[in-house]
Amino acid sequence: xxLAHGYAAQDAHSPLAPFTFERRSPGPNDVRIEIxxxxxxxxxxxxxxxxxxxxxxPMVPGHEIIxxxxxxxxxxxxxxxxxxxxxxxxxxxxxxxxxxxxxxxQYCAEGATWTxxxxxxxxxxxxxxxxxxxxxxxxxxxxxxxxxLDLKAVAPLLCAGIxxxxxxxxxxxxxxxxxxxxxxxxxxxxGVKFAxxxxxxxxxxxxxxDKGQDxxxxxxxxxxxxxxxxxxxxxxxxxxxLLNTIPVGHDVNPYVxxxxxxxxxxxxxxxxxxxxxxxxxxxxxxxxxISGSAIGGMAETQEMMDFCAEHxxxxxxxxxxxxxxxxxxxxxxxxxxxxxFVIDMASLERG
Amino acid sequence: xxLAHGYAAQDAHSPLAPFTFERRSPGPNDVRIEIxxxxxxxxxxxxxxxxxxxxxxPMVPGHEIIxxxxxxxxxxxxxxxxxxxxxxxxxxxxxxxxxxxxxxxQYCAEGATWTxxxxxxxxxxxxxxxxxxxxxxxxxxxxxxxxxLDLKAVAPLLCAGIxxxxxxxxxxxxxxxxxxxxxxxxxxxxGVKFAxxxxxxxxxxxxxxDKGQDxxxxxxxxxxxxxxxxxxxxxxxxxxxLLNTIPVGHDVNPYVxxxxxxxxxxxxxxxxxxxxxxxxxxxxxxxxxISGSAIGGMAETQEMMDFCAEHxxxxxxxxxxxxxxxxxxxxxxxxxxxxxFVIDMASLERG
Numbered sequence: 001x002x003l004a005h006g007y008a009a010q011d012a013h014s015p016l017a018p019f020t021f022e023r024r025s026p027g028p029n030d031v032r033i034e035i036x037x038x039x040x041x042x043x044x045x046x047x048x049x050x051x052x053x054x055x056x057x058p059m060v061p062g063h064e065i066i067x068x069x070x071x072x073x074x075x076x077x078x079x080x081x082x083x084x085x086x087x088x089x090x091x092x093x094x095x096x097x098x099x100x101x102x103x104x105x106q107y108c109a110e111g112a113t114w115t116x117x118x119x120x121x122x123x124x125x126x127x128x129x130x131x132x133x134x135x136x137x138x139x140x141x142x143x144x145x146x147x148x149l150d151l152k153a154v155a156p157l158l159c160a161g162i163x164x165x166x167x168x169x170x171x172x173x174x175x176x177x178x179x180x181x182x183x184x185x186x187x188x189x190x191g192v193k194f195a196x197x198x199x200x201x202x203x204x205x206x207x208x209x210d211k212g213q214d215x216x217x218x219x220x221x222x223x224x225x226x227x228x229x230x231x232x233x234x235x236x237x238x239x240x241x242l243l244n245t246i247p248v249g250h251d252v253n254p255y256v257x258x259x260x261x262x263x264x265x266x267x268x269x270x271x272x273x274x275x276x277x278x279x280x281x282x283x284x285x286x287x288x289x290i291s292g293s294a295i296g297g298m299a300e301t302q303e304m305m306d307f308c309a310e311h312x313x314x315x316x317x318x319x320x321x322x323x324x325x326x327x328x329x330x331x332x333x334x335x336x337x338x339x340x341f342v343i344d345m346a347s348l349e350r351g
Numbered sequence: 352x353x354l355a356h357g358y359a360a361q362d363a364h365s366p367l368a369p370f371t372f373e374r375r376s377p378g379p380n381d382v383r384i385e386i387x388x389x390x391x392x393x394x395x396x397x398x399x400x401x402x403x404x405x406x407x408x409p410m411v412p413g414h415e416i417i418x419x420x421x422x423x424x425x426x427x428x429x430x431x432x433x434x435x436x437x438x439x440x441x442x443x444x445x446x447x448x449x450x451x452x453x454x455x456x457q458y459c460a461e462g463a464t465w466t467x468x469x470x471x472x473x474x475x476x477x478x479x480x481x482x483x484x485x486x487x488x489x490x491x492x493x494x495x496x497x498x499x500l501d502l503k504a505v506a507p508l509l510c511a512g513i514x515x516x517x518x519x520x521x522x523x524x525x526x527x528x529x530x531x532x533x534x535x536x537x538x539x540x541x542g543v544k545f546a547x548x549x550x551x552x553x554x555x556x557x558x559x560x561d562k563g564q565d566x567x568x569x570x571x572x573x574x575x576x577x578x579x580x581x582x583x584x585x586x587x588x589x590x591x592x593l594l595n596t597i598p599v600g601h602d603v604n605p606y607v608x609x610x611x612x613x614x615x616x617x618x619x620x621x622x623x624x625x626x627x628x629x630x631x632x633x634x635x636x637x638x639x640x641i642s643g644s645a646i647g648g649m650a651e652t653q654e655m656m657d658f659c660a661e662h663x664x665x666x667x668x669x670x671x672x673x674x675x676x677x678x679x680x681x682x683x684x685x686x687x688x689x690x691x692f693v694i695d696m697a698s699l700e701r702g
Contacts (some may be wrong), residue, residue, distance in 0.1 A: 284618060
């Protein structure tokens, strides 16, 4: 065991505050990572405030973690001390079910162990996340990070990045396709960058007209304002694929209308009820499809990191010291960030 | 023009009653069919009573039509007088859009012309359906019917049959797959027969335990009672495909839980709001898919008719005289039919 320092929520209603806890010592397959940067994901806020219920406190959020390997177990083969490394939403899974065997640990039949707000595998001990000075993780759940990239802007790739990369790859987005990215936030801005890098004609679909110019800077070929009914009608039935990054329940019917026959919209942000309700007839006429996707497996996460290094893709970030995490949450609630807060963990007073 | 006799709804609240109207004379590509049998689809009731709004009155329902060709236009090539013929939900479409060119007239970009509750193409004249003594239809929208089959039991194939056959084919249901058919009514009982004939392991999923034995008679290998939470949990994540035939809005979440990773549930019955609302998280964990499907194109409808002749598949029907159509609607509302009412048009007093 070693003493770790971070910030935690103690219940759904109090601000995050300094918190000291014990981390296990690295086992033979583990690496210990000194955390340099930790992204703030919208889901950190949802979980810290128990919006999805079942929150486990104390909670140290953070699952977009970039750091430097400080210690490796005897059987570790992928990492050596000094390497840059990333940890995302998962730190463990059963490793023997059909999904784990297919490198899709996020769909583990027994449930993956999440980086925080989860119990460690076969244990009552809580998993604590990235708003802290170090973390110990089995190497299967750690990815290599190219030192070529701007590391602070790499952190959000571990969640916002893989969450958008995985469905774009799975549904084979590429040249000749018209692809819409719905919602311009942490996920959406990565979706635009990836879809563009994959060769698609990218349309940013946003309710906020003044984000239009920024969407084009990020790589969008067109901007479609979802509140403009005439514009929505003009694009009806024209999209090969839609990546829906809206982080809350919403009316999906107007977006379904944008799909071509047999085309798919994939939800990556909205975990809760899709209200007003989906109308069956909107799927039937045109055999339109709705699906969802959750992050990506560890092999695909590494593939995405390599793709980013090759294409020079990182997140657009705004740095905050850990002491301002609560203010950052308030701004996040107002969608006031372009496009991801990242905590500089150097700001943490280490023990 | 020739005088036709049938039964019509004059508004949303009155019973269907005898109605005389004019049918156009056959053009060069048309066939005139003397109607022998007309199935009663659940949607006849929805439309006659304006449940979906926008009903056009007077309305002669009926889109599961079997009859004998009585007259053919000069350019008709597929039919001769005396042939048995079927007409389903459509009688026309634009014939030049990408969907029509792909033999998917039901998704016509300009909107198909429906057999009733629709206006004739480029006209203000109403289309009148199969609860009548004859109908005139362009041959592209008429299918050949094998005289080997029991004709009165063939009528429901034109809607209930193609509606279930088409998605089972499109999603390539076959041997080695576990396929669930949700809802045992007019559509569901055809879904069971088709999925079985295609070689799948078929599970009938019903809220009505006493339909279980009948489902097995129809070909189901297993019965799953949707109200039995333990049984539903035991089948979680195990289905390769679900055909959802429930004809009204309902909670789809418990059925989504039955799907394997990357598997699809297709809605063919519920046109309205799916309430309580779908939860995004239920699609995300396992990349589960929901889609819909509407009837089938004319080429596929002919393929289905041929498949039925080859496999000896017809609908289970209960015959009613046209004078009892209103009583049949009341029984349909109570789900009291196994599994399709068919009107014997010989009961109609012809002019």
